[in-house]
Amino acid sequence: MVPIVSQRENPTISSSPAGNGPHQSGPGPTLVDRAYDYLLTMLMSVEIAPGERIAIDTIARQLGISQTPVREALSQLEAERLVFKTTNVGYRASPQMTREEVRDLYTLRQLIEPYAAARAAELMTDESIALLQAIDRDMSDVVDGDARAYSRFAEADAALHRLIATGSGNRLIADTIERLHAHLHIFRALYRTNAPNEAAAEHRRIIDALVAHDAAAAEQAVRAHLERSQQRMDAALAIA
Ligand SMILES: [Zn+2]
Numbered sequence: 469m470v471p472i473v474s475q476r477e478n479p480t481i482s483s484s485p486a487g488n489g490p491h492q493s494g495p496g497p498t499l500v501d502r503a504y505d506y507l508l509t510m511l512m513s514v515e516i517a518p519g520e521r522i523a524i525d526t527i528a529r530q531l532g533i534s535q536t537p538v539r540e541a542l543s544q545l546e547a548e549r550l551v552f553k554t555t556n557v558g559y560r561a562s563p564q565m566t567r568e569e570v571r572d573l574y575t576l577r578q579l580i581e582p583y584a585a586a587r588a589a590e591l592m593t594d595e596s597i598a599l600l601q602a603i604d605r606d607m608s609d610v611v612d613g614d615a616r617a618y619s620r621f622a623e624a625d626a627a628l629h630r631l632i633a634t635g636s637g638n639r640l641i642a643d644t645i646e647r648l649h650a651h652l653h654i655f656r657a658l659y660r661t662n663a664p665n666e667a668a669a670e671h672r673r674i675i676d677a678l679v680a681h682d683a684a685a686a687e688q689a690v691r692a693h694l695e696r697s698q699q700r701m702d703a704a705l706a707i708a
Pocket residue numbers: 625628629667671693
């Protein structure tokens with residue numbers, strides 16, 4: 469695979485503190501955050517290709533840090549199923565989803581998420597609306613950005629869909645959606661596409677419906693978004 473961003477400046481070392489993902493703690497990003505951010509960006513932009521081996525010592529050297537935070541970042545990514553560990557080789561990037569896996573994933577999401585969105589719209593609290601607006605801001609900040617912005621967009625997408633799932637008030641639904649870890653996998657497959665720009669408009673409709681407590685509109689907006697997202701995946705896998 470030919471990475472389209474290989475000439476880009478090093479995303480972690482070159483940019484300012486940033487790192488506004490879910491892994492930030494305290495005043496600035498920790499070494500684990502930095503390693504996570506760096507690896508996530510490489511995985512999402514397929515500079516580390518699906519199935520490729522990830523050498524811990526090389527990553528540590530690239531970042532100028534020790535191997536311990538790199539290992540910790542990798543175990544976070546393993547929990548998100550973006551990498552997996554093998555006995556002799558160490559870590560590898562997870563393989564790309566198959567068409568069958570994609571189809572099954574969207575079938576399940578279509579059964580659950582529109583319903584969850586309708587319930588979430590009814591139950592929206594001021595606190596969740598504030599969270600939604602923060603996610604909305606994050607998403608508009610990262611559209612049209614570089615590889616690092618792209619991986620942040622995927623995380624914002626995960627945050628939005630998680631908020632809908634937990635906002636439904638149904639713990640089983642929230643757990644089921646969380647366990648899929650769908651978003652990072654989907655966005656990894658869509659790296660060479662216009663997905664963030666298209667998804668941004670779809671997300672805006674979802675957010676507007678949730679803020680307006682409009683259950684029917686939220687349900688419809690999520691259904692339409694998942695349909696379009698599945699079509700984007702189908703198109704991407706047809707080229708791959
Ligand atoms: Zn989405």
